[in-house]
Amino acid sequence: METETATRWLSDAEQRAWRTHLDVSRLLTHQLERDLQPFGLTMNDYEILVNLSEAEDQRLRMSDLASLTLQSKSRLSHQITRMETAGLVQRENCESDRRGLFAVLTDLGGETMRKVAPYHVASVRKHFMDLLTPEALAELHAALTPIADHLRGRRGRP
Amino acid sequence: METETATRWLSDAEQRAWRTHLDVSRLLTHQLERDLQPFGLTMNDYEILVNLSEAEDQRLRMSDLASLTLQSKSRLSHQITRMETAGLVQRENCESDRRGLFAVLTDLGGETMRKVAPYHVASVRKHFMDLLTPEALAELHAALTPIADHLRGRRGRP
Numbered sequence: 001m002e003t004e005t006a007t008r009w010l011s012d013a014e015q016r017a018w019r020t021h022l023d024v025s026r027l028l029t030h031q032l033e034r035d036l037q038p039f040g041l042t043m044n045d046y047e048i049l050v051n052l053s054e055a056e057d058q059r060l061r062m063s064d065l066a067s068l069t070l071q072s073k074s075r076l077s078h079q080i081t082r083m084e085t086a087g088l089v090q091r092e093n094c095e096s097d098r099r100g101l102f103a104v105l106t107d108l109g110g111e112t113m114r115k116v117a118p119y120h121v122a123s124v125r126k127h128f129m130d131l132l133t134p135e136a137l138a139e140l141h142a143a144l145t146p147i148a149d150h151l152r153g154r155r156g157r158p
Numbered sequence: 159m160e161t162e163t164a165t166r167w168l169s170d171a172e173q174r175a176w177r178t179h180l181d182v183s184r185l186l187t188h189q190l191e192r193d194l195q196p197f198g199l200t201m202n203d204y205e206i207l208v209n210l211s212e213a214e215d216q217r218l219r220m221s222d223l224a225s226l227t228l229q230s231k232s233r234l235s236h237q238i239t240r241m242e243t244a245g246l247v248q249r250e251n252c253e254s255d256r257r258g259l260f261a262v263l264t265d266l267g268g269e270t271m272r273k274v275a276p277y278h279v280a281s282v283r284k285h286f287m288d289l290l291t292p293e294a295l296a297e298l299h300a301a302l303t304p305i306a307d308h309l310r311g312r313r314g315r316p
Contacts, residue, residue, distance in 0.1 A: 006276075007275075007276040007279055007280070008279070008280075008283060009279060010279060010282070010283075010287065013295070013296070013299075014287055014295065016299065017295050017296075017298060017299035017302075018282060018286070018287070020299055020302045020303055020306045021286070021298070021299075021302060023228060023306045023309070023310065024183075024302045024305050024306050024309065025182075025183040025186070025187065026228055027228060027306070027309035027310065027312075027313070028183070028305070028309060029183065031309060031312065070181060070184055070185060117165075118164075118165040121165055121166070121167060121168060122165065122166075124168070124176060125166060125168075127305070127308065127309060128176070128179070128305055129168070129172055129176070131304045131305045131308055132301055132304075132305070136297075136300065136301040137171070137172065137175050137301070138171075138175075139294075139297040139298070139300075139301055140175060140179070140297070140298060140301040140302070141171075141174065141175035141178055141179075142294065142297075143290055143294040143295070143297055143298040143301075144175075144178045144179060144182050144298070145178055146289045146290075147182050147186070147285070147286055147289045147290070148178045148181045148182050148185070150285065150289055151181070151182065151185035151186060151189060151285060152181065152185065154185075154189065155185070
């Protein structure tokens, strides 16, 4: 047990950087979700459409899709149900593969992605990418990579 | 209307950086929420306790608290109701100030924050701060600052 006297509190510089990261994280998600709303999609929906459209035969095993989109299998399952109702994806059993269920992109799902993608990319550019010089982007990426690796490695662990 | 031919798609380097940012944003929130769960708090709860504990007389006008925590007033109101039920904060009308309702930290709210803070800081260090050199932290902060300013300036605008 860590005691309060042993706590390494954040310095002022650390606090400011941390606050900025938190604000960007929260506000950017909010902004991107808002820009997708007119299309009836969430960020999670969009990401699933992208992953399926890039996969071979536009299909992925549910467990692989959960890994790719960093979601729990139960949460993904609820989401696929909603997207199935909207006609964007379809569940399929593969007879030759007992490892389970696949999610498959429908024609409507593919069309929806192609229609929405230019708007989503414009939104990512406007609110993130175009505010960074190539050097700043490279520095940001380098700084975040060990954190992403650390957090991805912890997924599913208690 | 932007047409598809005019879309400036992300380059490979931009895609990778963007994906890393998204993953860190999502996984870090998830990890910090999970570390607060044993204390019965969410990140939003914790942030409200911090803001109130740092305010004069440990109280803030609801509209100021909404600005500080980047939430809509209606969402904040629901949250304060939950925290009031848990005994962590209290709503108060200020008779000399017609601009409205205040949220006030209770003794229990203050104790809870002091108890949880060391664990939360340890969690921020472990999953973010300690994975960055001071130079990387400064570069990250510099890269994110214009994005944070841009997004804060858009709050509440359509």
